[in-house]
Amino acid sequence: MLPIRCPWCGEREQTEFSYGGEAHIVRPTDSADLTDAEWGDYVFFRTNPRGLHYERWFHAFGCRRWFNMARDTVSGAIHGTYRPGEPRTDVPDAPRVPVAGGDGGEG
Amino acid sequence: MKRYSIFSLVRNALSYHENWPKAWRSPDPKPAYDVIIIGGGGHGLATAYYLAKEHGITNVAVLEKSWIGGGNTGRNTTIVRSNYLMPESLALYDHALKLWEDLSQDLNYNVMFSPRGLLHLAHNVHDMQEIGRRGHAINAAGVDSEFVTREQVKAMVPIINLDCRYPVMGGLLQKRGGVARHDAVAWGYARGADARGVDIIQNCAVTGFRMDGGRVQGVETTRGFIAAPRIGVVVAGNSGALAAMAGFRLPIETTPLQAMVSEPLKPIIDCVVMSNTIHAYISQSDKGELVIGGSSDPYNSYAQRGSFDQIEHVVGPIVELYPALSRIRLMRHWAGITDITVDRSPIMSKTPVEGLFINCGWGTGGFKATPGSGHVFAHCLALGDLTPMAAPFTMDRFHTGALIDEGAAAAVAH
Structure with a gap:
């Protein structure tokens, strides 16, 4: 079980949190103009990296607020948590694999 | 390939079983093949086997980064069934089940397929409606499925507590479903493929693809470059990482799915029992261990281990449903990493790279599909x-939006 530092409440057990998938995916504002392929990419396709992953978590049994986390999907190591709108935690020496199609926008 | 038979058993018994030939070779990779299959799990090995057997394509390499059958093939709960809702899945999974039924004879290798019956419990009105809808859909497709009452459930599974927190109201039974020996599936396919000329190359990790004008030329590996005009990627949880090497993304997220076995007991459950609502399933292995599984961990991970709280979520309902098991000890627990699509259906597809095919997204339910997946994917690669x-x-x-939405209706057990 991971101890997770909620950027609003401090460190709590992982069982208090629920997972919200990949972070920094911005909903396209011009959705009416998108092709089916572009819309499908936005809705269904994910980077799913083996290594550093930026992801959203929700403090379900706490403050019930969302935040973002930089976590390694192999070791489980948490490199940092930050509030939405704050710059993502930079992890320069994290093991990286090639990520196709960039790693999403900012959000 | 030396055939296994009662005579070979007797002959080898006379020499104290010290002279059995190796079941497959360990060749060095050749510089080029007609087809390369990345991933030496059940699905990859089955693909190679059917390529050689059904399509006569024998200049094939199976590249495995570690040892064959060491990933999800060795980490599942060995359940085999075909009681799916959607016509596309029913066709595919029942194709697999039909292959399971004479797989041991076909491979000349005992995969210990045991169609002992597979019971899916309903605990509330919604469950009853769901099994009603699914059961009729399955029957309409000509696949076996029957409804059983509470009393019939109790007769089949005497240790069950029908009046648990979510009382058992009935069930859906697929008599052709059951379990098989997971390792034997990988080994049997490996032996069969090897005997037909397929090179199975273990400890050979793919590190990249070599491409020319959008066409795949071969793979870079830890044992050098290997060329092939046609490549199949069959790597389950690591599909995303391989796709990234080839420059495209998949509609897949990778999460661990845990399972566990108890200490060995005398025979106590002679079928597979699963429940969608309480999200736990159980069967008993031939060694007597209770094999228990549940839902996958709720976040992306490539670690082949899960979180402890998830174990409690599985064991709690099992003990509620089978109070007699409350004092048994768990011997082992483990996790496989599953490649989960949003509609919970697999992907068998061409990719943006010409010559590169992918077979993935089997998620938490790939074992049962092993023969069908290999059979169909081999046909695609040959064609x-x-x-x-x-x-x-x-x-x-x-x-396009033409999803095959098994997510809401799948019968949990995998």
């Missing part, structure tokens, strides 16, 4: 195109 059975499972469905 260079998708067969009618594979066509609905293409990656394009996430762009």
